[in-house]
Amino acid sequence: MSGLDTTRAANNIRTIVAPTMNDAVFRNNRLFQHFLDGGESDGDTAYRWNVISAPNDSVKTFNEHDAFPDAGYQAVQRAAVSWTNLVGTMKITGSARAALKNSGYGDHVALESDGLQADLVDLATTTALTGSTGLLTAVDSTSAYAGVTRGGDWFDSSETAVNADLSFDAMSTMYFDMIDAEIAAKPDIVITSPTQGQKHYNISGQPGMKMFAPGDPASQMSNQMFNGVPVLMMPDLTSSVLLMLDRTGRNFEFKAHRMLEVYFRGRSGDSDVYDMIMAYAFVCRNPKKQGKLTGLTT
Numbered sequence: 001m002s003g004l005d006t007t008r009a010a011n012n013i014r015t016i017v018a019p020t021m022n023d024a025v026f027r028n029n030r031l032f033q034h035f036l037d038g039g040e041s042d043g044d045t046a047y048r049w050n051v052i053s054a055p056n057d058s059v060k061t062f063n064e065h066d067a068f069p070d071a072g073y074q075a076v077q078r079a080a081v082s083w084t085n086l087v088g089t090m091k092i093t094g095s096a097r098a099a100l101k102n103s104g105y106g107d108h109v110a111l112e113s114d115g116l117q118a119d120l121v122d123l124a125t126t127t128a129l130t131g132s133t134g135l136l137t138a139v140d141s142t143s144a145y146a147g148v149t150r151g152g153d154w155f156d157s158s159e160t161a162v163n164a165d166l167s168f169d170a171m172s173t174m175y176f177d178m179i180d181a182e183i184a185a186k187p188d189i190v191i192t193s194p195t196q197g198q199k200h201y202n203i204s205g206q207p208g209m210k211m212f213a214p215g216d217p218a219s220q221m222s223n224q225m226f227n228g229v230p231v232l233m234m235p236d237l238t239s240s241v242l243l244m245l246d247r248t249g250r251n252f253e254f255k256a257h258r259m260l261e262v263y264f265r266g267r268s269g270d271s272d273v274y275d276m277i278m279a280y281a282f283v284c285r286n287p288k289k290q291g292k293l294t295g296l297t298t
Helices: 094-100 108-130 168-179 194-204
Strands: 037-040 046-054 075-082 084-093 158-164 189-192 229-233 242-245 252-268 271-284 291-296
Touching: 046 252, 046 271, 075 271, 084 094, 084 108, 084 252, 094 108, 108 252, 108 271, 158 168, 168 242, 168 291, 189 194, 194 229
Parallel strands: 037 252, 158 291, 189 229
Antiparallel strands: 046 075, 084 271, 189 242, 242 291, 252 271
16 A cells, blocks of 8 residues: 655655754863963973972081081072974865855854864873873983983982782882982872773772762762872873872973964965964973872783
């Protein structure tokens, strides 16, 4: 029996698309909020800072009739990290503008602009985590950083190659080494990948399936702590590494060199071309106060 079906009615069926859009692309913007915002730079070609590398060596005990020492001084070293420059480009054709002018699914031009800005922040974040001047290079005992060759204890981080599963012993040993002389750090955050976050949870003795009373201080999977120090699980961080950081004072700083700038490059045929540019430096000004476990089993 013939009749009206969706095939015969196809030319009269209006396509309906939900007005909102879901974003299936992960863009990492979770790092910088946890560190000091140093505002906008004053210029120069790099972020530079001074570090006291040794105390006045004239300080000593003395007895009656002893000759006094020659004058000493505070040794000061210079460190510098070049600005990281980022750019992203978008192009909108005249035909696309015309086709989209009656769209009921949102402003697609704004979507492109907002998405490009989020993509720049994602690249800034991942570069600040693992780039050549990023967090993993800054918190290290051997890799040169900020123009300084490692080997002087004033700029070397505490680093242990575990080459095994994450353990309480490895974490506690690093913690006590960091708070002891001659480092005297005050660790206030642990940053690691979700891979090691799960391993930390598994050794912490906090059963996630157990129902806790409202006042129970036991940590949950997403709210872990180590000796009162919060454990932040950071996507995109190398999965075999755990960092224990002292963020006090100006030990870390995010400095914007060029705030987000949008430039109309001009017309290219029937298209408008725009460039988004930003520049920044994310620096560890005091690597000696930081610690890192490497070679953790994944």
